[in-house]
Amino acid sequence: MNRLPVTIISGYLGAGKTTLINRALSEDHGLSLAIIVNDFGAVNIDAEQIAKADGDTITLTNGCICCSMGDDLALSLHQIVNRPDRPDHLVIEASGISDPVAIANTVMAQSGLNYAGIITVVDGQHAPAQLDDEELAPQILQQIRAADLVLISKCDEQDTDLIDSLTELGARTPTVLNGAPVSDLLFDVVPLPKGRAVASHPSYATWHHQSKTVLDRRTLGEKLANRPEGLYRMKGYVLTTGGAYRLHIVGRHIEARHCDAEETVLVALGPARRISADQIETWWNG
Numbered sequence: 211m212n213r214l215p216v217t218i219i220s221g222y223l224g225a226g227k228t229t230l231i232n233r234a235l236s237e238d239h240g241l242s243l244a245i246i247v248n249d250f251g252a253v254n255i256d257a258e259q260i261a262k263a264d265g266d267t268i269t270l271t272n273g274c275i276c277c278s279m280g281d282d283l284a285l286s287l288h289q290i291v292n293r294p295d296r297p298d299h300l301v302i303e304a305s306g307i308s309d310p311v312a313i314a315n316t317v318m319a320q321s322g323l324n325y326a327g328i329i330t331v332v333d334g335q336h337a338p339a340q341l342d343d344e345e346l347a348p349q350i351l352q353q354i355r356a357a358d359l360v361l362i363s364k365c366d367e368q369d370t371d372l373i374d375s376l377t378e379l380g381a382r383t384p385t386v387l388n389g390a391p392v393s394d395l396l397f398d399v400v401p402l403p404k405g406r407a408v409a410s411h412p413s414y415a416t417w418h419h420q421s422k423t424v425l426d427r428r429t430l431g432e433k434l435a436n437r438p439e440g441l442y443r444m445k446g447y448v449l450t451t452g453g454a455y456r457l458h459i460v461g462r463h464i465e466a467r468h469c470d471a472e473e474t475v476l477v478a479l480g481p482a483r484r485i486s487a488d489q490i491e492t493w494w495n496g
Contacts, residue, residue, distance in 0.1 A: 213324035214291055216300045216317045217396055220353045221331030222340060223306030223443040223479075224460030226363035230331055230392060231303055239393040244297040246286055248305045283316055291322040299326075299397060306443065307349065307414055307479075311356045314401075327401035330357035334365035334372060334386070336461055341379070345412055345481055355380040358401045362386045413482040417490040419446075421474050427452035434464055438493050440485030446476035 219227045231245060283302075290300055300323075304313055310328045318325045330353045333340070341347050354360055360381040362372065368386050376384040382402070385395070425433075427450040437444075437459075444459040447469060454471035457464070459478075478490055 213322055214296060214300055215298075215324045215326040215397075216287075216302065217326045217399065218302045218304060218310050218313050218317070218328045219331065219396075220304050220308065220310035220313075220328055220357065221306065222333065222346070222350045222353060224336070224445075224458070224463075225306065225331040225333040226387075227303050227306075227331050229363070230329075230361065230387070230396075231301060233392045234301070234396055237391050237393045239391075239397070241298040241393070241397065244290055244300050246283070246290075246300065246302045248283075248303065248308065283313070284320065287317065287320045287323060291320070301396070309349075309356075310353060314356075325401055326397070327358035327399035328356050329359045329361060329396060329399065330354055330381075331387075332360055332362050332376065332381075332384070333460065334362045334369060335463070337362075337372065338375075339461070341375075345483070349412070351379060357382060358399045359395065360384040361392075361395065414479045415482045415485055415487045415490070416477070416479040417487045417494075418477045419474065419491075419494060420476075422449070423474060424449045424451060425474075426450065430455075433494070433496075434459070434466075436493075438480070438485055438489055440480040441478055441490060441493075442480040444476060444478035446474070447471035448474050448476065 219231060221227050228247075235243060235245075287300075290296065302313060302317075304310055310330065314325060314328055317323050332354065337350075340350050354376065360376060360383065362369070362376070362384055365372070365386045373384045373386070425448060430448060430450050434457075441459075442461060444457060446457055448455050448457055449471065454469050455466045456469040456471070457466055457476065459465070476494075480490075
């Protein structure tokens, strides 16, 4: 039996990993894809978004694959390799706080799999500030340097300064994502050898909320505008008097779009030295 190729999609919180995978799922590449999604919260928002795009998904929740999900990942890999309707290609979307090298080593230790490389997505809007943050930078740099291909999201055109900066930091072939098909990029990577993980990441405080409560739309706007400084990432769905909204928050950036949802489901996190789950809970209920 031919070995199943496995591509790992890495990148820090909110970089655009799920968007990249959904683009690949929508393209006419002729491949049957399976997706393993690992999210940082008890509710896997990313897996739901990929499932809506007709992806064959397996959900791993509540932690980094590299830190606490190793056994579950190995079991999922074994199940996929041995299923009768085995896919043509497997994609692992790592959580934003995962170490892709550790995941790659797990993949390479499994028989029946062919390691096909790490692709790291870099947020073109927030990368400069992230790399200036002494607490976040080591983890983001590790994801960048581990990559066989670095894709820059949220850039409409070639950002020469950012590309040069990433190249100096050790990025391999930094490429700006545009409207061209992404499947040619994702599934035609020549991977470099991987060693051991070289840096641990900081601890993160995580929070999740699920309810049928309908918020006043103006109250939601005021709440989001006054969110705690240490809350770095938040996503999910909120019911309001103006309808349901899908929230996508990275740093100080807020995106809210109308969507169909039957309840409020949110996950959030931030570096534990800057915020706690209790502080997020107090803010949300305040």
